Amino acid sequence: METKGGSKLSKGLILSIAALLVWGSAGVSILQFIAGGELLGVLFAIVAVILLVIAVEGGVVDRLIGRPASRANMLVFVAVLFLVGINELWGLFLIPARTGARYPTQLIFTVGLLALIALTALNAVRLPKST
Amino acid sequence: MAPPKRSIQVGLIALSVTAIALCPVATAALFTTNPASAFQPFGTVPPVSPSVPTPIGTTAPVPTPIPTLGPGQGFDQSTKPAVITEIGDDEFGYGEIADKPGLYLVWITDENGTHYYTMDGDDPQFRGNARDDDFADLIDARAETVTELANKQDEIEKHQTQRTTYDVVALGIIGIGALVCGVVTGGLCFAPFAVGALTAVGNAAAQNGAAQSLQPTLDELQGDLDQDEANLRGRFGALSAGP
Numbered sequence: 001m002e003t004k005g006g007s008k009l010s011k012g013l014i015l016s017i018a019a020l021l022v023w024g025s026a027g028v029s030i031l032q033f034i035a036g037g038e039l040l041g042v043l044f045a046i047v048a049v050i051l052l053v054i055a056v057e058g059g060v061v062d063r064l065i066g067r068p069a070s071r072a073n074m075l076v077f078v079a080v081l082f083l084v085g086i087n088e089l090w091g092l093f094l095i096p097a098r099t100g101a102r103y104p105t106q107l108i109f110t111v112g113l114l115a116l117i118a119l120t121a122l123n124a125v126r127l128p129k130s131t
Numbered sequence: 132m133a134p135p136k137r138s139i140q141v142g143l144i145a146l147s148v149t150a151i152a153l154c155p156v157a158t159a160a161l162f163t164t165n166p167a168s169a170f171q172p173f174g175t176v177p178p179v180s181p182s183v184p185t186p187i188g189t190t191a192p193v194p195t196p197i198p199t200l201g202p203g204q205g206f207d208q209s210t211k212p213a214v215i216t217e218i219g220d221d222e223f224g225y226g227e228i229a230d231k232p233g234l235y236l237v238w239i240t241d242e243n244g245t246h247y248y249t250m251d252g253d254d255p256q257f258r259g260n261a262r263d264d265d266f267a268d269l270i271d272a273r274a275e276t277v278t279e280l281a282n283k284q285d286e287i288e289k290h291q292t293q294r295t296t297y298d299v300v301a302l303g304i305i306g307i308g309a310l311v312c313g314v315v316t317g318g319l320c321f322a323p324f325a326v327g328a329l330t331a332v333g334n335a336a337a338q339n340g341a342a343q344s345l346q347p348t349l350d351e352l353q354g355d356l357d358q359d360e361a362n363l364r365g366r367f368g369a370l371s372a373g374p
């Protein structure tokens with residue numbers, strides 16, 4: 001079913017969303033382990049592995065390429081990405097003790113997440129138009 | 132050539148041993164034909180101008196003093212004595228010295244490093260009920276502040292972890308929504324996904340707000356810690372300056 005005046009999902013967008021979710025889940029898993037939340041740590045690690053397997057296998061990605069995507073939905077999608085990016089950037093300045101394992105982990109995670117958010121947002125606003 | 136017989140070998144070894152043993156005896160007569168002798172009999176020559184007030188051997192030797200561990204001695208990291216108990220931490224603390232019951236080592240840290248000093252356990256400036264700002268009291272106060280500070284930092288870090296978790300959940304909801312809704316309902320189901328994602332982002336922002344609200348308390352505790360450490364340095368200075 002095509003969305004009138006909409007766009008099509010591109011391979012770049014699908015892969016960048018997959019990378020964002022794999023990176024995010026793996027990072028949260030590590031941070032949860034550092035904070036002592038083993039259960040959530042394991043859950044997010046499992047999510048990261050499943051998403052990674054799906055992305056690498058490629059079957060689902062191939063089926064999604066070219067599917068319709070509404071421009072309005074993509075704008076909301078980018079807005080949520082923007083809010084998450086602002087949240088993470090704000091949180092980076094609130095870390096009290098810049099020592100120990102948490103700070104470098106959080107720093108690497110946040111920088112990576114922000115880069116992937118920017119890439120995903122860029123792919124979302126550059127979707128090819130549906131014909 | 133046939134190897135020599137074993138009896139000949141034994142004989143030769145016995146001959147060599149005997150020769151070595153008897154050689155000094157055999158040659159002794161040769162070297163004593165002209166024995167050395169002094170032209171004059173040996174005697175003690177008295178000093179021309181004796182400068183030694185007392186003859187050697189008339190006074191008892193003074194032993195080199197061996198330093199003993201006692202109150203009022205300063206040390207550094209490399210020379211400090213070992214302690215069997217430790218109150219405080221590596222920067223500020225005290226402990227009883229091994230094999231010296233009642234003698235304590237106290238230490239503080241400043242910009243020049245850690246300084247150590249020995250104290251009598253009964254000294255009122257060190258501990259006891261005579262005053263409420265003795266060294267041990269100040270160490271207790273600092274330990275309490277350090278614990279409070281660590282607890283607040285842990286609390287902030289928990290908010291940080293929860294914020295990141297909510298943010299990633301929001302990304303998951305919106306990411307899956309963006310990919311799946313287009314396939315299943317042509318984008319119509321995207322709205323509930325967006326609401327869910329925005330709720331998660333709101334929760335994440337609330338965690339940031341909670342962490343930020345703890346910042347003034349953290350700053351206050353850091354100020355208290357600085358004051359506690361300044362007090363300890365002052366007390367240490369008074370201890371090492373003596374009564």
